Amino acid sequence: MTNSTPHPTETHDVVVIGAGVVGCAMARRFTLEGARVLLLEKSPDILSGASKGNSAILHTGFDAPRGSVELACMQAGYREYLEIHRKMSLPLLETGAMVVAWNEDDLHKLQGIIEQAHDNGVADVKFIDRAAVRALEPHLASDALGAAQVPGEFLIDPWSAPLGYLLQAMLHGAQVRFNAQVTGGQFDGQVWSLATTAGAVKARTVINCAGLFGDYLERDLLGEASFSIHPRKGQFVVFDKAASRYLGNIILPVPNERTKGIVLTKTVYGNLLVGPTAEEQDDRVHAGLDSAVLQQLVDAAVERIPALEGMPVTATYAALRPASEKKEYRIRKVEGKNWITVGGIRSTGLTAALGIAQHVFGLYEGRHTPLAAHALQWPTLPNLAEHLTRDYQKPGYGEIICHCEMVTLREINAALASALPPGDFGGLKRRTRACMGRCQGFYCGARVAQLSADRLAIPLATGVCHESH
Template sequence: MTDDPGDIHGEIFDAAIIGGGVIGCALARRFTLDGARVVLIEKAADVLDGASKANSAILHTGFDAPPGSLEAACIAAGYQEYMAIRDRLNLSLLRTGALVVAWTEAEAVILPDLIAQARRNGVDDVMALTEAEARRLEPELGPGVRAAFRVPREYVIDPWSAPHAYLRQAIENGARLLCRAEVTGGRFDGATWRLETGRGAVRAGLVINAAGLHGDRIDVMLTGTQHFTIRPRKGQFVVYDKPAAALTRHVLLPVPTAVTKGVVVCRTAFGNLLVGPTAEEQDDREHAMLVPETLKALIRRGTEILPALADHDVTAIYAGLRPATEFKDYQIRLDADRRYVTVGGIRSTGLSSALGTARHVHDLCAGLGFGATPLADPVWPRMPMLAEDEIRDWRYPGNGGVVCHCERVTRREIEAALTGPIAAGSLAGLKRRTRVTMGRCQGFYCTQELAAITAGRLDMPMTGGDT
């Protein structure tokens, strides 16, 4: 099993990465491909169990990032690398483009400045649109559109297969994964770190804190210092049934504010239509509670943007937390003397920036002297394809039959996700790897069969009534 401690406790790794979110997975990949011996430490039973489990799945160009910011640089580099490697890893891409829509005169006045900002960020193919031009591109837009501009290279991707691919490539090239291993302490002796975890000690020459919603607490625990404070920001989402996806061709973006990118309407890689997120400050770092009144407001806003949504069914609702801080930019800091890096404040753009952020962190650490040689011929695994508009496993013979009919998930896909180099450790992890139970019936028809398939293989056993 990939996260079996085995000889982990007897080895000194070049780098120990704390946190198995999209940033941690990308870091593991980058350092491994560049020849380092890496261990990724995650406190949950599976990776992507924190902030990375819930997002809008947009591959951003960074057109609206603060010019000259670290965030803007990491998004640009991450976008470029994703586009360069996605075919080799069999990752999806829905070439939607985006429209930034002004619904008031006050918002319309801001659009020229946003276009200028996009061009300063190197996104120079944006195009200003009149109301009539916007409606020709998106006939279902509601009343009140004042103006818009198009960002052709804003795309939609599978938000989970990408980080799973980064981690799988790391592991198939020698990295190790240790789940259920919350970091409880650590000490640096001047040359090597000894991290105490729930599954024993881990030793490494470099520690990278990518703990997301708990990044500031890890800093205090391990170094006694704190340079930022996590301020959890909740985002709630509404997912419409697949026929609603025909209502829009683009990602529909609002004019952003100083606090949030605002409520987005877009198709998903899985064939649905998404409305969200909200932006709600809270103290709780663990729980993102759904609020019925807020969800109703999201539905109302979605219907204002696309009135025809009123005729479509909502099939799912969910919420996630983003690790915001008191600072607008990413908080990435190297303590060379203690061989320690903090990667914090990676908010809603983490999916887009992950590969660029990983490369930035690796470059920061270049002077620490790993003595590693980049892999000459690394393994390039190919991920299972989950995107609705691509050819899925149910079309191929010998798949064992379809278990989840709403999402057309086969027994072969489920079995593969329960084994292999990054086997699912939880039902949530299995959902993220296969889409099982995430369709219209939310597992009503397939849970009993799924419980039988997964018996004895997940951290918490399923029952016939689980969804």
């Protein structure tokens, strides 16, 4: 497997712009369908934009808009993840979820949520009363009045999954170019000629997966944008691993018209997560933290799970979601331009990514010979999930580098030497969880810097980026 630099005169079947979770899934799908694919990313690593921060839930689509593209893509993505995750050693934590009513108004809304779930084909969603909620989640506050139980909502590793998608694409010939921001382009009726900060690129079809900048990319290359991105910030609080014993199910609120609301959930890494908020802002790059808002999240968590009172907070982080002026996904093929835009993919993108890639391939007009299923190669991803065997539990790991997250020397060396090594410190953290525990790199940061010296496109600098789960 190689990440070779494309020859400047090579014409690719497809160029995918943006290496978030959707872009990685897109590169995989088109490669497996036989296309020659190049993935362009303006940052030094994958998942450097909106995809680096989310709640890591694999959604059933029970509450997605009826008959929507979003619903179809979510459910197709859900099914495909269940089909392939074992082949890539990707974790799945089968928690289930409950949409909990905390007041009478919410209680009256549960029946509508259950009916919508059944309309969406999620037939196992059912109402459970206060006693059943209490039996399932004894640490929840006693004022929980009832819930819609959703057994099929699960948790996954949100960073290993897209890494696996892209690694499989690369195993079958896909190429990746980082630090390659698209600065212009022209279409001659058959081939796109793109200018990037890493050189010229030619492709028969362009797929815009540029996330927070997808509307700008449309405007710059097509002359006008068909949608506009309105960044929506979500702040999260991560409680210490000791907090996870107080929760089994994912606890969802009754949503409103604007947001699904604040979620309480374990993570596959063994923490307890609360968030996200939903804050509109103009800045598409910086997602600042607000101490007052973070305290509100802590207070909300304690109100729902009183045993969290006094529980240490391991980390806080904020991320931006590429919401648009409409709630639905903004997926469209531009006739006569060999261009497909995949925009407005918000919080459900992690689940829907594989399904979005299937949907977009259905819009694509190229004809290729799909790779034979029996001949597919499958990458094996390192396990970071606490409910499965970790590397430190196997002999020969060499040294524990990060004691908070029990990250081994073997894991860090493997990440740095992999076919798709991290391009920056954030990428190394997402691949290993080094510096993402209680001390946030205070004790292990110097050792990680030593090990990664001269091996990252952007060397490890002082400071810690907040993207912990």
